[in-house]
Structures are given as structure tokens and as C-alpha cells.
Amino acid sequence: MELKPRKIALDVGDKTIGTALSDELGLTGQGLTTIERIGIKKDTDAVVSLIKEYRCDTVVIGLPLSLDGTDSVQTEKVRAFRTKLENKLRSSGMQDVRIVWQDERFTTVIAEDVLKSADLSREKRKKVIDKQAAVLIMQSWLDAENMRAARQEEGVDRK
Numbered sequence: 001m002e003l004k005p006r007k008i009a010l011d012v013g014d015k016t017i018g019t020a021l022s023d024e025l026g027l028t029g030q031g032l033t034t035i036e037r038i039g040i041k042k043d044t045d046a047v048v049s050l051i052k053e054y055r056c057d058t059v060v061i062g063l064p065l066s067l068d069g070t071d072s073v074q075t076e077k078v079r080a081f082r083t084k085l086e087n088k089l090r091s092s093g094m095q096d097v098r099i100v101w102q103d104e105r106f107t108t109v110i111a112e113d114v115l116k117s118a119d120l121s122r123e124k125r126k127k128v129i130d131k132q133a134a135v136l137i138m139q140s141w142l143d144a145e146n147m148r149a150a151r152q153e154e155g156v157d158r159k
Helices: 038-053 075-091 107-117 122-158
Strands: 006-014 018-023 029-036 056-063 096-104
Touching: 006 038, 006 075, 006 122, 018 038, 018 122, 029 038, 029 122, 038 056, 038 075, 056 075, 056 122, 075 096, 096 122
Parallel strands: 006 056, 056 096
Antiparallel strands: 006 018, 018 029
16 A cells, blocks of 8 residues: 555644644544644644654644534634644745645544543543544544545546
């Protein structure tokens, strides 16, 4: 199987940014780290550092839509973060790194359930919840991408 450039997923919150990384086959997402939010410049610097370190070609950002699919206050904050990150990537000569959205509705709830089923204490869950949510964002995006690629191959094979 062919190795692929890695992808990084972000669960951007007010206090932390959970991160996850794809494997080199593009099949699974693993938790990476949780970045404590300090300020937009340092936050985007930390993300750019991870992108460089892991040679990522794609950033998957969880888009926190309301349950009815509309924007919320948090959605606007995350959109602003993306804009700052795009500017930082351009100024760092990394304009080829693409940034994509992934609907993140329910990821925190699902992450909480996963961590509860692992019998983690509330205190331990609080420390890893954002990273776990980023894993779910990454995995959802990878699954959708791999499904699209498989459908494309099927279409090509039928011709």
C-alpha cells in the first residue's frame, strides 16, 4: 500500500485545541496532543509547528455547527481561527497545505461516551476530551475521503 502525506485534525475550543494525526496509510486517526490556548499568534504557531514536524499536507478543522446546521458563536470563532491559520501558512511559505472543514456535531458527546466507557475519571476525561474529539473529526474525514476515492475508482473501473 502506498504511503500518503499525513493529515492533522483540529478541535478548536476557547481554552484548548485538540489535535489528531492520520497514519501514513490514510486509514486511521490517532490523538496527538492538546494545545493550551494562549493567544491567536502562539496558537497558530503551535499548529504550524505540528504541520511542519509531521509533514502534513491537509488540516481538517472541526466545524462546530448548531444542531440545525446553522452557525453559532463558536462557529464564527473557529472560522476566524482558520483565517489566521491560513495567513500564517501563507507567510510561512506553506500555502500548499490545504485546510478543509469537517462537521463536528456530536464529536464531543461521542468522545465523552468513549472515555466514560474506558472508565476514565472526570478529571482525566477533561484532560483528553479535546484530543479524543479531534480523533473523531479525523476519522470521520478519513472515512469520507476513502469512500469518495473508492467510488471514484469503481467509476473508472466500470468504463
